[in-house]
Amino acid sequence: MNDLLPFGLTAIDLATIAAGITAFVAVIAIWQAALARDPMRGRLKDLNRRREALKAGLMTQKRRKSPVKSKQGVDFMRNVVSKLRLLQSEQTKKISGKLMQAGWRHKDAVVIYFFFKMVLPAIIAIASMVMVYGFGMFAGDPMMAFLVPIGSVLVAFLAPDLLIKNAAQKRQDAIRKALPDALDLMVICAEAGLTLDTALNRVTHEMAKSSPELADEFGLTAVELGFLPDRRQALNNLADRVPLPAVRGVVTTLVQTERYGTPLATALRVLSAEYRNERMMKAEEKAARLPATMTVPLIMFILPTLFVVLLGPAACQISDQLINR
Numbered sequence: 001m002n003d004l005l006p007f008g009l010t011a012i013d014l015a016t017i018a019a020g021i022t023a024f025v026a027v028i029a030i031w032q033a034a035l036a037r038d039p040m041r042g043r044l045k046d047l048n049r050r051r052e053a054l055k056a057g058l059m060t061q062k063r064r065k066s067p068v069k070s071k072q073g074v075d076f077m078r079n080v081v082s083k084l085r086l087l088q089s090e091q092t093k094k095i096s097g098k099l100m101q102a103g104w105r106h107k108d109a110v111v112i113y114f115f116f117k118m119v120l121p122a123i124i125a126i127a128s129m130v131m132v133y134g135f136g137m138f139a140g141d142p143m144m145a146f147l148v149p150i151g152s153v154l155v156a157f158l159a160p161d162l163l164i165k166n167a168a169q170k171r172q173d174a175i176r177k178a179l180p181d182a183l184d185l186m187v188i189c190a191e192a193g194l195t196l197d198t199a200l201n202r203v204t205h206e207m208a209k210s211s212p213e214l215a216d217e218f219g220l221t222a223v224e225l226g227f228l229p230d231r232r233q234a235l236n237n238l239a240d241r242v243p244l245p246a247v248r249g250v251v252t253t254l255v256q257t258e259r260y261g262t263p264l265a266t267a268l269r270v271l272s273a274e275y276r277n278e279r280m281m282k283a284e285e286k287a288a289r290l291p292a293t294m295t296v297p298l299i300m301f302i303l304p305t306l307f308v309v310l311l312g313p314a315a316c317q318i319s320d321q322l323i324n325r
Contacts, residue, residue, distance in 0.1 A: 081114045092110060124152045124153055125152065128148055180275045183271055185202070196264070204219040217238060239251040250268075253267045
C-alpha cells in the first residue's frame with residue numbers, strides 16, 4: 001500500500017498531514033467567527049455618493065475618474081474576454097443577474113466570472129496532468145490516473161457556478177431571517193409619518209450591523225427611489241435582486257400602496273406577522289427533524305466512543321487476568 005503513495009509518503013504521514021490541515025482550518029474558522037467586523041462600513045457612504053452623483057448628472061465622469069483596485073489585472077481579464085467575445089453571448093445578462101443576487105454588483109464582476117470560467121479548467125487540467133503523469137501519482141492504479149484529471153477539470157468548470165449559487169443562497173437565507181424585523185421597523189416609521197424613502201433609509205441604518213445584506217438591498221432601493229423616474233421600477237429591481245417569495249410579497253404591497261394610496265403601516269404589519277409565523281414554523285420543522293438527523297452521527301461516532309469508555313476498563317482487567325494465568 002505504501003508503494004502506491006507518491007513522494008515516498010506513508011499512511012502515517014498522510015494522517016499527520018490531514019490532522020494538521022484540519023487543525024489549521026479549525027483555527028481559521030474560530031478566528032473568523034470571533035473577529036468582529038462591520039460589513040456595512042463605507043456602503044452607505046457609497047450609496048449616498050452615488051445618489052448625489054446621479055442627481056447631478058455626473059455619474060459618467062465619476063466612473064471615468066474613479067480608480068479601480070488591481071486595475072491592470074482587471075484590464076487584462078477584460079481584454080482576454082473581449083477578444084474571445086464572451087461578453088456578447090446571451091448568457092451575459094443571466095450571469096449578471098445571478099451575480100447581483102449573490103451581492104456582487106461590481107461592473108467587472110461578469111468579466112472576472114467569464115475569465116475564471118475559461119482559465120480555471122485549463123490550469124487545473126495542466127496541474128492534474130503534471131501530478132499524475134509527471135510525478136507518478138497513482139502510478140499503480142491506471143483507472144485513478146485516468147479519472148483524476150477528468151474529475152478535476154469537471155470540478156474546476158463547475159466551481160464558479162457553485163460559488164455563485166452558494167453565495168446567493170446564503171444571502172437570501174440571511175435576508176429571509178431578518179425581513180420580519182425590518183418590516184416591524186418600517187411599520188414604526190410609517191406610523192410616525194415618514195415616507196417610503198425615509199423609512200427605507202432609517203431601516204438601512206438600524207439594520208446595518210444585525211443584517212448587512214438586507215440593509216444593503218434596502219439602501220440601494222432607497223437610492224433608486226430617489227433618482228429613477230418610475231418608482232415602481234425601483235421596487236421591482238429589489239424583487240429581481242432578491243428572488244424570494246417574501247420579498248416579492250413586500251414589493252407587491254409597496255407597489256399597491258404607491259398606486260392606490262392604501263395605508264402602508266397596516267399592510268406591513270400583516271406581512272410582518274405572517275413572515276414571523278413562517279419563520280417560527282420553519283424553526284419548529286427543523287427541531288422536529290433533529291432526532292432523525294442525529295441518528296446516524298449517534299451510531300457512527302458517539303456509541304463506539306461510549307462503548308470504549310464503558311467496556312475498556314473491563315476489557316483491560318480481563319486481559320490482565322488472562323496474562324497473569
